[in-house]
Amino acid sequence: MSQSNSEHVMSVIKELAPLLAELEDQRQGALKKRSKGMSLVSLAAVVWQGPEAL
Amino acid sequence: MSALLRSCGKDQKRYKQEYKLRVLTEVTKAIQPAMRYRPSEGISKALFKSAGIYKSRIDRYHSEDLFVGDVGDTAVSFSEVKAERKDTSTDSKGNTTTSWHTIFNGVFFMADFHKDFSTWVTVEPDFAEKTFGWLGKKFQKMGGSVVHLENPEFEKAFVVRGGDQVEARYILTPSMQENLLDLRRLHGESLRLAFKDSKVIMVFTARENWFEPDFFKPSHEVRQIEGFVLELQACCSIVEMMNLNTRIWTKE
Numbered sequence: 001m002s003q004s005n006s007e008h009v010m011s012v013i014k015e016l017a018p019l020l021a022e023l024e025d026q027r028q029g030a031l032k033k034r035s036k037g038m039s040l041v042s043l044a045a046v047v048w049q050g051p052e053a054l
Numbered sequence: 055m056s057a058l059l060r061s062c063g064k065d066q067k068r069y070k071q072e073y074k075l076r077v078l079t080e081v082t083k084a085i086q087p088a089m090r091y092r093p094s095e096g097i098s099k100a101l102f103k104s105a106g107i108y109k110s111r112i113d114r115y116h117s118e119d120l121f122v123g124d125v126g127d128t129a130v131s132f133s134e135v136k137a138e139r140k141d142t143s144t145d146s147k148g149n150t151t152t153s154w155h156t157i158f159n160g161v162f163f164m165a166d167f168h169k170d171f172s173t174w175v176t177v178e179p180d181f182a183e184k185t186f187g188w189l190g191k192k193f194q195k196m197g198g199s200v201v202h203l204e205n206p207e208f209e210k211a212f213v214v215r216g217g218d219q220v221e222a223r224y225i226l227t228p229s230m231q232e233n234l235l236d237l238r239r240l241h242g243e244s245l246r247l248a249f250k251d252s253k254v255i256m257v258f259t260a261r262e263n264w265f266e267p268d269f270f271k272p273s274h275e276v277r278q279i280e281g282f283v284l285e286l287q288a289c290c291s292i293v294e295m296m297n298l299n300t301r302i303w304t305k306e
Contacts (some may be wrong), residue, residue, distance in 0.1 A: 003167070005283070005287075006280070008084070008085070009081075009085075009276070009279060009280055010276070010285050012080070012081055012084040012085070012279075013274065013276060013279055015080075015084075016077060016080055016081075017075055018079075020077065020273045020274040021079060021273075021274070023069070023072060023073055023076070023077065023273040024074070024272060024274060026069055027069055027269065027272075027273055029065075029115040030062065030065035030066060030069055030269075033062055033065060033165070034062040034065070034066075037062050
């Protein structure tokens with residue numbers, strides 16, 4: 001990407017900063033929920049098959 | 055637990071939809087002010103089929119990430135398309151196997167051509183000649199309507215078919231042939247084109263899903279947004295590369 005294009009993209013990102021921050025909060029929330037879900041899956045596998053499941 | 059996992063999947067989908075709808079539409083407006091991005095819309099199956107680039111039956115079709123507007127004086131629209139065919143075979147024991155064959159997965163681009171014409175022309179990769187040499191060339195002729203052009207590099211890369219030899223040459227001028235070779239270098243050997251109803255249609259396969267945010271990357275990551283801009287510019291630059299903004303006297 002050329003220098004001027006890159007600068008243009010950076011100015012667009014700056015303008016969108018509040019919106020990007022809001023979406024990042026939403027993403028972090030979803031990631032936390034996902035990580036909780038994965039832990040539960042691992043725990044269920046251990047209960048079901050024993051420690052070898054890990 | 056399955057409800058929790060399902061809910062996680064929904065969260066990811068919702069995030070991507072919102073990102074496209076709120077961030078990428080704004081980025082499009084800033085980078086290409088005369089273009090509009092409609093993430094959940096696409097090119098219709100009827101339009102895809104009518105281009106005549108793929109003759110195969112289509113059993114599953116999906117199109118998203120539609121862009122519509124103008125690049126300079128040229129009206130354009132482009133979108134991601136995935137078209138598949140369902141193949142069913144039965145073995146000697148009577149077991150039936152079903153498989154999905156991808157006909158096309160990539161970007162469909164359509165623009166007003168800068169000249170009016172009434173014929174049809176298709177430009178496809180020359181797999182037959184590349185693989186079978188002179189024999190392949192004979193096979194091409196059997197397919198009918200082949201238009202041979204003077205540029206040896208272009209002839210090696212593409213096979214051209216058209217409804218009218220003279221008009222096909224009016225469309226595919228020597229400079230247009232050079233432009234298409236440049237586009238092939240940029241978008242790869244899968245590049246195919248159709249000229250029809252005074253419009254040009256171009257398709258090329260994409261290795262990755264274009265115009266798609268990555269859930270596992272921070273929303274504000276510069277590279278991700280730059281990647282989107284590069285994909286947008288790669289499509290819009292087709293207009294410049296084909297010189298479509300140069301109005302020819304016959305075109306209003």
